[in-house]
Amino acid sequence: MGNRYFEVLERASSFLEKQGKEGYSILFVFLERKGWSKTDWLLHLKEEMPETEQQQVQVDVERLAENYPPQYLLGYSDFYDHRFLVTENTLIPRPETEELVDRCIKENPDQRLTVVDVGTGTAAIAISLKLARPNWQVSAIDISEEALVVAKKNAQNLAADISFIHGDGLKPVRDEAIDILISNPPYISNAEWELMDESVRTFEPKKALFAENDGLAIYQQLANEAKNCLKSTGKIYLEIGFQQGKVVQALFQHAFPKYNVQIFKDLSGNDRMVIVSPE
Known part of the structure; x- marks a missing residue:
């Protein structure tokens, strides 16, 4: 035996x-x-x-x-009650991001809204939103063509009608009027490298994790670009690093002085979201 x-x-x-x-x-x-x-x-x-x-x-x-992640071994990860293909070209969706998706869905009714997900990766955010809110027009942008291959397969598997765009930040949609911008961008600073879990450091895509300017570069870019395409009634939903709340809040408050910019915690009690909405 x-x-x-x-x-x-x-x-x-x-x-x-x-x-x-x-x-x-x-x-x-x-x-x-x-x-x-x-x-x-x-x-x-x-x-x-x-x-x-x-x-x-x-x-x-x-x-x-x-330290190879179990999700890469299996080739999939579950997120918001859906199963998503994952590869080494995509970040593994995290439970904290489900909280961002959940808040976005619950705060916005299913009327026709134009929604853009920047840095879509597996398209877990974009697809979960579209399936919960079928009337939303959802576009998903990523700078990685390899990630977009996976994202498109996920949309096909889950029958989610989404527009996928290869591009940098909001540049591809700068002439459009957006109701909701949502993003879980790269936000880890190079200084935090040593604090990262070894499996994340070794196997997950660096492009999806790290950002310049102490992890703030993409927020700075989005704050600047969103000024041109967010509707006056529009909202922004951002995932942030647990130490970035105040500085990301200040960034977006400066870009949107007439808007309400709030920090929200995740279920673990860490600052995890910054939400920009009209007063």
Whole structure:
């Protein structure tokens, strides 16, 4: 014996923990690959694990030990009750960003609005908005052509009618009138490199993470560009780094002196969103 499901996974988990990694990650990957719930796991854990599955566990454990993200191993990540393809060309969608999406949906009724998502990546934000608010006209912009390939596949898989644009910030839509600008831009400063999780530093796309000027460059760009295309009744929804609240708020307050610019916290209690709305 010795190769029952729970024994193989226990050994794999223990190996990861000895390497200083998250032991549970191998069970997460295993259950996802099998399509098993926790109940399925309990029903089968004393059964013999087939050799092919043992080999897959071994391959997965080796990658996880190298800090390879579980979502890249699987090729997908769940976000706002939808499943999105992810690759090394896209950032892995985060739970904090779900909070930004949720707030945007709840604060805006399903009337015909023009919405632009800058730095779309997997298009998790754009697609989640479109599926919740079918009457919105949603455009998604990214500077990475590789990310847009993944984004378009996600839109196709989830039947979301979105316009995808390759470009830098709001430049491609500068002549349009926008109701909502939403963005989770690169906001990590180069000085924060050492604080980053090793898996993020090694495998996630640097272009989607880091920004010049202490992580503020894209906010500065968007504040400047949005002045020309945001409607007087328009709103801006931004995800921010937990230490950037005050400075991003000041940036947008300067650009939009007559607007209300507020900082909101995520569920962990960290500053995570700046929202610009008419008084």
